[in-house]
Amino acid sequence: MDRQRRKGSARLSNSSSPSLNELLEMQVSRRHTLRGGLGLAASTVFAGAGVSALAGCSDSNGGGSSNIPSELKFASVPGSNQDNVTIVPEGFNFQILAPWGTPIVGSLPAYAGDGTNTAADQAQQVGQNHDGIHYFPLNDSEKGLLVMNHEYTNSTLYAGDGRQEDENGRPTDVDEVRKDIRAHGVSVIEIFRNGTQWEIDTTSPFNRRITVETEMEITGPARGHELLRTPFSAGTRTRGTVNNCGKGDTPWNTYLTCEENIQGYFVTSDANPPRATARMGINENGFGYFWNAVAGDPSETAGEFARFDVSTGGGWENEANNFGWIVEIDPKQPNLAPKKRTAMGRFRHEGCQPGRIRAGEPIAFYMGDDARFEYLYKFVTADAWNPNNPDPDMLDKGTLYVAKFSVDGTGEWIALTLDNPTLAAEFSDMGELLVNTRTAGDLVGATPMDRPEWTAVDPNTGEMYVTLTNNTRRETPSDDAGENAANPRTPNTHGHVLRLRENGDRAEATAFVWNNFVFGSPASADENFNLSGLTADNEFGGPDGLWFDPRGVLWIQTDNGAPLDYGDDPNDQMLAVIPARLGSDSITAENQAQLKRFFVGPSDCEVTGVIMTPDLKTMFLNVQHPGGSWPLNNGTARPRSATVVIQKDDGGEII
Numbered sequence: 343m344d345r346q347r348r349k350g351s352a353r354l355s356n357s358s359s360p361s362l363n364e365l366l367e368m369q370v371s372r373r374h375t376l377r378g379g380l381g382l383a384a385s386t387v388f389a390g391a392g393v394s395a396l397a398g399c400s401d402s403n404g405g406g407s408s409n410i411p412s413e414l415k416f417a418s419v420p421g422s423n424q425d426n427v428t429i430v431p432e433g434f435n436f437q438i439l440a441p442w443g444t445p446i447v448g449s450l451p452a453y454a455g456d457g458t459n460t461a462a463d464q465a466q467q468v469g470q471n472h473d474g475i476h477y478f479p480l481n482d483s484e485k486g487l488l489v490m491n492h493e494y495t496n497s498t499l500y501a502g503d504g505r506q507e508d509e510n511g512r513p514t515d516v517d518e519v520r521k522d523i524r525a526h527g528v529s530v531i532e533i534f535r536n537g538t539q540w541e542i543d544t545t546s547p548f549n550r551r552i553t554v555e556t557e558m559e560i561t562g563p564a565r566g567h568e569l570l571r572t573p574f575s576a577g578t579r580t581r582g583t584v585n586n587c588g589k590g591d592t593p594w595n596t597y598l599t600c601e602e603n604i605q606g607y608f609v610t611s612d613a614n615p616p617r618a619t620a621r622m623g624i625n626e627n628g629f630g631y632f633w634n635a636v637a638g639d640p641s642e643t644a645g646e647f648a649r650f651d652v653s654t655g656g657g658w659e660n661e662a663n664n665f666g667w668i669v670e671i672d673p674k675q676p677n678l679a680p681k682k683r684t685a686m687g688r689f690r691h692e693g694c695q696p697g698r699i700r701a702g703e704p705i706a707f708y709m710g711d712d713a714r715f716e717y718l719y720k721f722v723t724a725d726a727w728n729p730n731n732p733d734p735d736m737l738d739k740g741t742l743y744v745a746k747f748s749v750d751g752t753g754e755w756i757a758l759t760l761d762n763p764t765l766a767a768e769f770s771d772m773g774e775l776l777v778n779t780r781t782a783g784d785l786v787g788a789t790p791m792d793r794p795e796w797t798a799v800d801p802n803t804g805e806m807y808v809t810l811t812n813n814t815r816r817e818t819p820s821d822d823a824g825e826n827a828a829n830p831r832t833p834n835t836h837g838h839v840l841r842l843r844e845n846g847d848r849a850e851a852t853a854f855v856w857n858n859f860v861f862g863s864p865a866s867a868d869e870n871f872n873l874s875g876l877t878a879d880n881e882f883g884g885p886d887g888l889w890f891d892p893r894g895v896l897w898i899q900t901d902n903g904a905p906l907d908y909g910d911d912p913n914d915q916m917l918a919v920i921p922a923r924l925g926s927d928s929i930t931a932e933n934q935a936q937l938k939r940f941f942v943g944p945s946d947c948e949v950t951g952v953i954m955t956p957d958l959k960t961m962f963l964n965v966q967h968p969g970g971s972w973p974l975n976n977g978t979a980r981p982r983s984a985t986v987v988i989q990k991d992d993g994g995e996i997i
């Protein structure tokens with residue numbers, strides 16, 4: 343990216359699209375004209391009402407306002423672009439937990455620092471490239487299950503200088519391919535506090551590795567559909583989960599892992615692949631994994647490797663249709679197969695956080711499709727939440743919606759069902775529609791976004807926030823989108839965070855109001871680009887991971903490839919802000935001091951996935967694909983993705 347060009351040419355609008363200020367003015371005027379028309383939410387949301395008005399929105403089941411911290415009680419840490427440095431604020435400390443290769447099950451094979459662990463070893467060890475993470479208490483904040491995603495793998499996986507390949511760059515060693523397959527997926531790890539440190543209980547019956555080999559059930563409307571049938575199963579089971587990125591959790595204490603860039607793993611030689619293959623971006627190369635290249639090895643079972651080639655005529659045409667779903671895992675039932683919940687749609691799933699949980703009401707799950715010009719979705723359960731009799735299959739029945747944003751600050755959720763004549767004309771049943779969710783979104787005119795990543799819901803207000811990490815291909819506001827005030831920067835090199843509030847604060851609302859909360863930017867960029875007035879204390883780019891803690895502190899994590907003032911290749915970071923304590927709609931030059939940098943990772947890494955223990959005294963976050971020799975920092979060791987455990991020196995509540 344040419345920085346001068348970006349700073350000079352970035353603009354908010356052209357004649358067909360209002361500036362953010364114009365948009366906000368429109369929203370303000372709508373508040374007056376629509377008061378009573380769209381209901382309480384539309385008349386009060388984003389009114390800059392501050393704490394008192396927001397506090398009145400709290401409820402008894404879904405979090406409350408009584409414990410909103412008065413302020414962030416730490417000083418913003420400096421940015422960094424240095425190797426091997428991990429930065430937390432003064433008064434905090436950190437330890438490293440569960441780096442890639444840590445043994446957790448079986449014979450507990452020790453991590454080999456030279457990459458010589460075998461595929462059999464890797465199946466018993468923590469996977470690579472940690473991402474979404476959740477803590478399920480076993481004994482409150484003293485003992486629990488840490489569940490985390492392992493998004494993808496890189497060349498540090500293999501012994502020597504990298505994977506053994508033929509002259510075409512295809513893998514040749516079956517054990518290396520199986521090791522790769524087993525370094526993906528999810529880990530379930532029992533951990534406990536021992537004094538001031540956290541340790542892994544390697545004897546726990548809950549410890550588990552879920553990989554691209556693990557058998558799973560396919561549930562919901564697409565179960566058994568002809569588009570899911572393969573030589574392995576009649577569309578009811580499949581093997582594995584892949585590119586597990588963001589996460590979600592449910593009030594019945596299960597973990598939702600999100601299958602994101604599935605196109606990286608499958609290949610097709612079709613000149614014109616079927617739309618369910620083509621619309622997901624599957625092509626002849628993928629990310630270069632080429633696991634299909636070792637198909638035919640005498641040790642291969644049931645198309646173990648062949649299935650990654652979905653070319654027409656090969657028999658595995660539908661295999662990729664078994665991927666791109668939300669997968670539900672019950673960490674306390676280690677023998678229960680994970681379930682792919684097809685009712686929640688098939689796309690490049692990033693995150694899947696629920697809205698506020700209220701007994702007697704349905705639950706909304708908010709989901710981004712992380713690719714340029716893709717969409718934001720929500721799934722609303724058909725049934726109301728009954729905490730006294732939870733339905734473990736609640737995610738099989740409900741309605742999938744896609745978002746359409748209007749320039750006036752309102753928006754609508756368009757149901758992706760066969761009640762819509764356009765969709766009924768295109769799809770013969772819901773199974774076909776759900777396999778082709780992206781196409782359904784195209785057909786109903788959903789708003790193409792700047793790469794929707796994680797979602798998070800403010801426990802105090804129910805407002806849903808979504809990271810839009812960047813979109814360097816958005817050249818005008820109208821690119822592929824008509825008017826697109828929700829994604830106003832051209833190009834959007836540094837991303838932004840958008841929020842919306844459902845009309846009537848109802849999970850099942852089909853209309854909402856929205857605005858943009860904060861825009862990433864270098865501090866020195868001009869005000870036409872640095873729209874939130876960021877400074878050296880909080881400049882950031884590439885918002886990705888996102889989480890509201892139970893008090894209403896919003897944690898924003900970055901996966902940034904764009905320059906900041908502290909470096910052309912700035913290390914990624916995590917920031918915090920308490921939206922309920924802001925005196926205006928969004929982050930501005932006036933209130934930006936309330937957005938603070940809390941954590942900076944080592945060079946080349948991405949900071950992604952964060953959760954706390956219920957007592958809010960321990961934070962777990964993940965550092966993915968670090969460079970240098972982190973976390974050993976000895977200059978020679980292979981870098982390893984790992985969980986960072988952050989606590990206060992005085993043992994108190996974080997912030």
Ligand code: FEO
Pocket residue numbers: 493587588602692712795886
């Ligand atoms: Fe896996 Fe969209 O980050």
Ligand code: CA
Pocket residue numbers: 587588692795886887901950
């Ligand atoms: Ca991500």
Ligand code: CA
Pocket residue numbers: 795811886901
């Ligand atoms: Ca990302």
